Amino acid sequence: MKKLLLAGVLLSVSAVALAQGNRPAAAGAPQPPRAAKKPHTVPSPNGAREDAYYWLRDDTRKNPEMLAYLKAENDYADALLAPLKPLEDRLYAEAVSHIKQDDSSVPYRRNGYWYQSRYAAGANYPIMERRKGSADAPAELLFDQPAMAKGHNFFALSDMEISPDNRLAAFATDTVGRRQYVVRIKDLATGQLLPDTITDAEPNLVWADDNRTLMYIAKDPTTLRGYKVMAHVLGTAPATDRVLYEEKDDTFQMSINRTSDDRFWCVRVESTVSDEQRCAPLATPAALTLFAPRARDFRYQADHMGTRWIVKTNRDAKNYKLVTLADADAAKGVAAWRDLTPASDTVFIEDFTPFAGFVAIDQREGGNRMIRLLGDDGRSTPVKADEPAYQMSLSINAEPAKTDWVRYSYASLVTPTTTYEVNARTGERRTLKVAPVPGYDPANYVTERVWAPARDGTKVPVSIVYRKGTKRDGTAPLFQYAYGSYGISTDPAVDPARLPLLDRGVVYALAHIRGGQEMGRGWYDDGHLLNKKNTFTDFVDVTRYLVAQKYAAPGRVAAMGGSAGGLLMGAVANIAPKDYAVMVAQVPFVDVVTTMLDASIPLTTFEYDEWGNPAQKAYYDYMLSYSPYDNVTRQGYPAMYVGTGLWDSQVQYYEPAKWVARLREMKTDSNPLVFRVNMEAGHGGKSGRFERYRQNAEAQAFVLQQLKVAQ
Known part of the structure; x- marks a missing residue:
């Protein structure tokens, strides 16, 4: 096939984008790259699909044509985000200022x-x-x-x-x-x-x-x-x-x-x-x-x-x-x-550690994660908490046969992670460490737990945090995050990278949507396989509830998810694009059907009971009905920041690459679409404790710009 030259990627927006229905960019503005389209048929037992961007997959990661396209995307991201570099640097500096350097x-x-x-x-x-x-x-x-x-x-x-x-x-x-x-x-x-x-x-x-x-x-x-x-x-x-x-x-x-x-x-x-x-x-x-x-x-x-x-x-x-x-x-x-x-119908056991004479149980109830100590004599003692939304989890208990002391951690959206140990015999509790957060005062922030009604009547727990003084009058910007897959629950904790947002008046919400296990195994069952769409509609319904309750202004809502949470972002972008001003999708799993048809791709065979096996028509049809890549349509989309790593083993880089290419082809808006490709990282991004804050700051700067937040 003819090689795709870099100059050919950076096509004129007047020649290509207008023909595809996109609005032209402002004169002198960076022009988004366009990936070539090449015929390719994806076979399956339930019908073939055409995938013009399939060529972006290269398992060797050496194809010069593919690499040229990824470079063009990074060059475009650099140019588009260049004016935000001072804000990015401030956000990074603020986040890092809340990290104890010699911890x-x-x-x-x-x-x-x-x-x-x-x-x-x-x-x-x-x-x-x-x-x-x-x-x-x-x-x-x-x-x-x-x-x-x-x-x-x-x-x-x-x-x-x-x-x-x-x-x-x-x-x-x-x-x-x-x-x-x-x-x-x-x-x-x-x-x-x-x-x-x-x-x-x-x-x-x-x-x-x-x-x-x-x-x-x-x-x-x-x-x-x-x-x-x-x-x-x-x-x-x-x-x-x-x-x-x-x-x-x-x-x-x-x-x-x-x-x-x-x-x-x-x-x-x-x-x-x-x-x-x-x-x-x-x-x-x-x-x-x-x-x-x-x-x-x-x-x-x-x-x-x-x-x-x-x-x-x-x-x-x-x-x-x-x-x-x-x-x-x-x-x-x-x-x-x-x-x-x-x-129990209300208590979900997450984990446990046996000790000599008792068992420490890590469990969930009412959307919160907590610890209970169960003695061999049958006596059950819960470890108490004082906040409406929090998490406890068992910590490192390396010699449980030799001690009565149980180590656990406690955190909320305003309380830094604190390591305690409690004596199962006497009830005495000792504080071993409060995670240091320099320049942070918990008294300046408020956390709440609300229950948002989903369209089928289910109440979805939502953990909220904001800075005191933020007005609940329907004018504030909102940043909403969720995951909602694999039974993985999203628990509240203080994050230094979140504080710069809160200090600028942004309300932050963790939506504990179906697909996790915050409310038990049934919460997961109602959010996977042929119930997967509940995950997506729960997220949208939480947004609409928070806006209706005046936590946020219509048109000033940001959404973020990563990996399977990136699938959430892609699906929500297709079904409710007008509810969001901007979305961040990190390492997003967006080409569901093609990936699940290919047993050679890492994780595919493990996940038939998560998404379904597309060799079976019922699952094929259902997955196809929500797969973000397959459901991109000619409509307006929010501003979007999409991130991936070339060496990702969990969600292969070509899934978001294809998705971005199709979005560029189909979307009818003039909102920016940024595709940041980390050429030296995998699923978790670059390694090192500060690197994630640097990567996060770039996406945050983009989000704040789109939310029209004072910088």
Whole structure:
């Protein structure tokens, strides 16, 4: 095919845009690029579709024609956003001013050592260290991540596991952003790396008790699916590593972990609606035993403490319950399970950690996440909160068999994340750390929880924050965020990047729409598969409610979502474009049908129970009816900022690239459309703690301009 030259991308708006129905840009204004259209048919069992921008997909990421188009988009974004650079710099400086430069984590004890990470002033990456015997002992350097990151445009150290004898550290790093990790092993006595090198792995490692055998998960290099659990013996070639378990069903993903009492390790495979777990003593790691066989709509997760197993399960409990069984009854399977907690229609169990004598339960009720302590004597004690919208979650509890103290974190939209520990026996609570937010006074801000009626009568919880003095008279700008997929809940917390918006009078709203699990498993069921459109209409209905209640002015509403939340943005842009002045869609999943038809794309096979399998006509038709890319029409759209990473392994860069190309072709408005392509990053953007604030500041400057907020 003829190569697309850069000059050919930057076509004259009078020659192209007018012919396509777009209004001409002002004289001298930067001209948006136009991607070439090339015939391509996407086959499926339920009919073929034409996709003129399919050519933008290049799995090698080397096609010069494709790269030229992405460069043209970045050049256009640079030119269009150049006048906003001073505002971007101010927003970045303001956000970073609320970050403690030389911050450190709360130390935790494990196996005789206290572990901690800390940042030096100005550093993008932390130093990881430990102290023997006491949190005040001299520090021993584990990993100097700033030094490790030098020479890399991207760097992530995503797992570190210390051997039981405290001598070795296995760790997983990614220097591309593709989430294809390399596992190395460091001798902590000498500081030297051992020659053992494992590639294409998940960042999920477990040592056996012999201090020589490391279990890890191997990834398929094409689909990036973790599919084999391997055992590596130090000093041997990875090619000779033993396969301990292989998952043949490509709709399942896997993880490995130690139990809370360090007696067993477990292989857990899970899909959206089914789990299966195998466990073995850490002394004999190859002797894996099936805990309970998989079955559709049967989910469970088992942990061990003392002489019993504790299991979180949805068996006869849609919102999950905890059951227990003695070691001696483990071979009897589910017949031996005995309830620890009852099934509930209002309380959803998110997670749990077993301690000696009690269980700490992480649960949701009324849209909030909270902690409850359940003693072996049956006594149940909730940990109280004083705000209307908040979150609690279990923190690092590294030695639950040896302590009565439970660590947890608390946060709200005005209260900085605070780490506490509470004594399950006495009720005493201690504050371990309040996350420092320099230049921030919680007393200057207000948080609320409101319930917005959806069009089907469902009440949707919304967490709101604004600066005191912001008038609720229908004149304020609103920034609304949501995710709403995979059962992932969006919980409130203070974000330094949000404060510059609040200080300029912007009202911020977290819409806890269906598709998450804020209100329980039914909240998720009502927002996926053939109910997915509830996610989109919930978001729109929340906006209209907030405007009607005078939290915001019509025409001054911004919306943002990322990944599956980017799908939300694309769908909402198609069905309710007039409700929003501007939208931000980061790494958006917008070409739903084409992606779900291609099993070679990472994540596709895992997600049939999330979106549906388009090989089945009912799902194909439903997905096609909302897929943002397929439903772009000749209408006006809000101003839009779209971001992606060339090396994204979760949502491939070509999805937003194609979507933007089609929007440029079809939209009839003169609102700006910015497509920012990070050429050196993956799904999470650039690495480093400050980089996300820089990227965020560019999008925020664009949003504030479109909302006509004083800068």
